Amino acid sequence: EVVVASASKMLSAAAILWEVDKAQNITTATPVSEYLPWWKTTDPQDPRHGVSLEHMLSQTDGFGQSPTFNFSEDAPAIFEKDYASLTTPPKIFTILPTENYTGKMTFGPNRSSPFTWGRTPMAELPKPGKVFYYEETHWRLAAAAIQQISGKSLDDVTANLASAFGMKHSYPKNIPSLGGPEWISTAQDLEIFLKRLVKKDFLKPETQASFEKSHTNEAEWYGFRARPEWGYAMGSWSHCPHGGCTQLSSIGLFGTFPFVDLQSGLYFALVRPAGLDPKKGVLMDRSVAFWEEAYHPFAAAVGDSESIIQI
Secondary structure, eight states: EEEOGGGGGHHHHHHHHHHHHHHSSOTTTTTTTOTTTOOOOOOOOGGGGBBBBHHHHHOOOOOOTTTTTTOOOOOHHHHHHHHOOBBSSSSSSSSSSOOSSSSSOOOOOOOOOOTTTSSSGGGGOOOOOOOOEOSSSHHHHHHHHHHHHHHHHHHHHHHHHHHHTTTTTTTEEEEEGEEEEEEEHHHHHHHHHHHHHHTTSSSSSHHHHHHHHHOOOOOEEEEEEEEOEEOSSSEEEEOOOOOSSOOOEEETTTSOEEEEETTTTTTEEEEEESOTTTTTTTOOOHHHHHHHHHHHHHHHHOOSSSSEEOO
């Protein structure tokens, strides 16, 4: 069992979509202002009015990091002051050193946000869907949205999906040194989840399609990007954002890397029991590099098999 960190985003996004599929008269494209009672805007040019759960899960809602870098900041506080706070690199990637094993992983230039909430005119702020910023604020907003929709916390929704799939070693654990609850899992459990993604048997077809596609093709990027050619879907990196393949992955801070190729049916989950080298930093990039070196030769050897294969 390891801390999977941000690799859990793929699982949590799927769990949220699974729950939304059960709701009445709400989809991921519904503006959250229609069902979150505190999400109120008065200026017709306020870009927050159009934010949807789809934007939150693809991290394109326009919100950035808290200027005070407060892990406990709740969703209403984020709504009030964190829109377009796009300082780079994101502070979350400055807590621990990060090994840039290949030089392909980017975190953005060292600069302050080009926008300031309350000072930048509303008409000049980026619109939802037009900016990508990798941060935890989106997930706290999404947690508030799914709580309102389902009456369940994000951890409960995710745990319910994990339990339904038979993922017996996946659960949230409070780790204060990492800012609060973190998901624990194993390679075997993550592969159970990836197999269900390949089967496409738990989401509505239109929801599955939205989960798979890149939502960042028209977005300007700020901060972290796992690979310069990748886009971002919902909770996962889209390896072919403009078509050509349907490959998704979700890299965690300590190197956990679930990957699925939805066309070939190939999938695997890489975990690192020791994901932090005191001399080199966290090993995210090394895990992505392993995929780059190992996957394509293996896929070529397997060919276009229709069978589901675990690596």
